[in-house]
Amino acid sequence: MKAFSFERASSAQAAAARAAEVQGAKFIAGGTNLVDLMKLGIEAPEHLIDVSGLGLDRIEETDEGGLRIGAMVSNTALSADVRIRRDYPVLTRAIAAGASGQLRNKATTGGNLLQRTRCPYFYDTAQACSKRVPGSGCSALTEGAFSRQLGVIGTSDACIATHPSDMAVAMRVLDATIETVTPTGMTRRIPLEEFHLLPGDTPEKETALMPGELITAVTLPAPVGGIQRYHKVRDRASYAFALVSVALIRQPDGSGRVALGGVAPRPWRLAAADAELPNGARAVMARLLDGARPTEETQFKITLAERTLAALLLEE
Amino acid sequence: MPPPIEFELRRRTLLAGTAAVAAASVARLAHAQEQAGSAASAQQQSDIALTVNGTEHRITVDNRTTLLDVLREDLHLTGTKKGCDHGQCGACTCSVNGERINSCLSLAVLHDGDDVTTIEGRGAPGQLDPMQAAFVSHDAFQCGYCTPGQIQSAHAVIGEIRAGIPSHVTSDLTAVIELTEAEIRERMSGNICRCGAYSNILAAITEVAEDQA
Numbered sequence: 001m002k003a004f005s006f007e008r009a010s011s012a013q014a015a016a017a018r019a020a021e022v023q024g025a026k027f028i029a030g031g032t033n034l035v036d037l038m039k040l041g042i043e044a045p046e047h048l049i050d051v052s053g054l055g056l057d058r059i060e061e062t063d064e065g066g067l068r069i070g071a072m073v074s075n076t077a078l079s080a081d082v083r084i085r086r087d088y089p090v091l092t093r094a095i096a097a098g099a100s101g102q103l104r105n106k107a108t109t110g111g112n113l114l115q116r117t118r119c120p121y122f123y124d125t126a127q128a129c130s131k132r133v134p135g136s137g138c139s140a141l142t143e144g145a146f147s148r149q150l151g152v153i154g155t156s157d158a159c160i161a162t163h164p165s166d167m168a169v170a171m172r173v174l175d176a177t178i179e180t181v182t183p184t185g186m187t188r189r190i191p192l193e194e195f196h197l198l199p200g201d202t203p204e205k206e207t208a209l210m211p212g213e214l215i216t217a218v219t220l221p222a223p224v225g226g227i228q229r230y231h232k233v234r235d236r237a238s239y240a241f242a243l244v245s246v247a248l249i250r251q252p253d254g255s256g257r258v259a260l261g262g263v264a265p266r267p268w269r270l271a272a273a274d275a276e277l278p279n280g281a282r283a284v285m286a287r288l289l290d291g292a293r294p295t296e297e298t299q300f301k302i303t304l305a306e307r308t309l310a311a312l313l314l315e316e
Numbered sequence: 317m318p319p320p321i322e323f324e325l326r327r328r329t330l331l332a333g334t335a336a337v338a339a340a341s342v343a344r345l346a347h348a349q350e351q352a353g354s355a356a357s358a359q360q361q362s363d364i365a366l367t368v369n370g371t372e373h374r375i376t377v378d379n380r381t382t383l384l385d386v387l388r389e390d391l392h393l394t395g396t397k398k399g400c401d402h403g404q405c406g407a408c409t410c411s412v413n414g415e416r417i418n419s420c421l422s423l424a425v426l427h428d429g430d431d432v433t434t435i436e437g438r439g440a441p442g443q444l445d446p447m448q449a450a451f452v453s454h455d456a457f458q459c460g461y462c463t464p465g466q467i468q469s470a471h472a473v474i475g476e477i478r479a480g481i482p483s484h485v486t487s488d489l490t491a492v493i494e495l496t497e498a499e500i501r502e503r504m505s506g507n508i509c510r511c512g513a514y515s516n517i518l519a520a521i522t523e524v525a526e527d528q529a
């Protein structure tokens with residue numbers, strides 16, 4: 001690991017200002033993704049700014065009847081909050097389906113949204129990967145590459161990685177918005193749907209955040225009710241990343257919302273696909289995965305996504 | 317018979333995907349070399365205070381040092397184990413301010429003022445705590461390497477269920493969570509046991525949970 005200097009931020013705005021001004025600076029929250037990547041030499045910050053002591057660890061009610069989740073609320077605390085369990089159960093389900101008890105105690109709301117892909121070639125510094133080293137190429141798209149964990153839609157010729165978060169898939173189906181503070185002290189609100197960028201020709205650009213910008217909170221609109229489900233399909237029963245996951249909110253009249261994890265560079269949801277819910281899983285997936293470009297190894301995800309949704313629609 | 321090459325490759329890549337194990341050993345080497353080669357400048361060190369098993373320690377750490385390495389290398393509390401060093405195996409699990417964490421993925425500088433309990437703080441030969449004793453009486457280990465982490469998680473799992481923290485297998489999110497085998501298994505999934513002592517680990521935890529009920 002490369003040596004780095006360290007400071008504790010005194011306020012959210014000061015943290016953002018420092019991050020923009022100090023060369024090679026990065027925030028650290030729970031550290032469960034960043035420290036891992038630093039050990040592997042994939043991330044090499046020269047300066048770390050600890051943002052864990054800024055009081056951003058509360059969940060408050062908003063004037064609109066929703067919740068404002070501080071960026072430093074741990075995954076455990078968020079999943080266990082009585083308001084989340086009662087009014088946004090899909091979020092509790094998604095968080096509890098991710099990582100392990102130990103990791104969820106440390107993982108934060110902001111850090112979870114910013115965790116990086118689990119593409120095996122991104123993790124192996126001996127392999128070409130344009131996300132890790134811009135312009136170096138994509139090992140996952142070479143002949144005979146292993147792509148089982150990778151994406152089928154929203155991907156590009158430059159990168160087929162997925163965003164690995166479970167939490168984000170539930171937040172997407174709940175129409176969450178991200179709140180930030182910029183280095184100049186401005187507050188920004190970014191809808192989650194616009195937060196993670198599609199790779200295009202620049203897979204190294206992953207989010208809409210500007211340099212130094214700090215996530216301060218995630219807001220959820222007022223509860224929408226309905227039956228809320230999160231189903232994660234993975235290679236073992238617990239403690240593995242999703243091959244496919246489905247977040248579903250279904251209203252008594254059959255309308256609702258669907259978001260997918262494990263298939264795209266961001267939680268994958270389309271209004272036109274939501275509108276097909278009364279017509280069943282096949283109709284939804286025909287829209288949602290229209291234009292999918294699976295590899296031979298990820299072809300199964302198309303079928304798996306449809307069947308997972310179909311199974312959820314049968315549950316009542 | 318060795319597995320067909322394709323199978324072996326797939327297995328390794330899967331490991332890399334979920335675990336990054338192969339890269340990890342290389343990175344550890346590089347890490348050791350870097351640390352040996354360059355004495356960190358003052359800017360790259362920090363003074364921290366840590367309370368471990370009730371004793372306060374004031375130490376200067378290289379900012380790169382993980383909590384796990386401080387416990388083992390600086391405080392010589394080698395009960396907490398280094399397994400994968402990437403948060404995947406759970407051998408490094410210890411309790412910080414009452415919550416279990418992977419000490420390998422947590423930088424020591426982020427723990428200034430924290431209260432840490434390691435396996436040494438749970439009990440000692442002759443005065444085992446109930447969970448340690450139950451692990452012994454149920455043969456809940458073979459080689460024993462994962463055991464300190466298993467015991468730390470075992471304590472935490474009972475506490476997390478009592479505190480009403482839901483898990484992946486909790487059926488009703490608004491009801492009191494029951495202490496079932498399924499709950500314990502799911503919540504212990506962050507602690508891998510290569511000897512496969514899982515069923516005996518489950519028996520040990522169940523016994524302690526029932527005794528405390």
Ligand SMILES: Cc1cc2nc3c(=O)[nH]c(=O)nc-3n(C[C@H](O)[C@H](O)[C@H](O)COP(=O)(O)OP(=O)(O)OC[C@H]3O[C@@H](n4cnc5c(N)ncnc54)[C@H](O)[C@@H]3O)c2cc1C
Pocket residue numbers: 026027028029030031032033034035036051071097098099100103106107108109110111112113114115164165166167213214215216239240241242402403404
């Ligand atoms: C073995 C293992 C298994 C896992 N399994 C799953 C799984 O199944 N599902 C899943 O969803 N996740 C899984 N995870 C990932 C885990 O959820 C993330 O590591 C965690 O959520 C990251 O949060 P953190 O606070 O530790 O982030 P950190 O590591 O502290 O930070 C991550 C990144 O976010 C930046 N950052 C942090 N906070 C802010 C902020 N407020 N504003 C701006 N930038 C910020 C940091 O600079 C860094 O770049 C797993 C992790 C491991 C190690």
Ligand code: SF4
Pocket residue numbers: 117119120121122128129130131132137138139140141150158159160161203
């Ligand atoms: S899919 Fe993306 S992350 Fe994976 S090797 Fe290709 S460029 Fe890198």
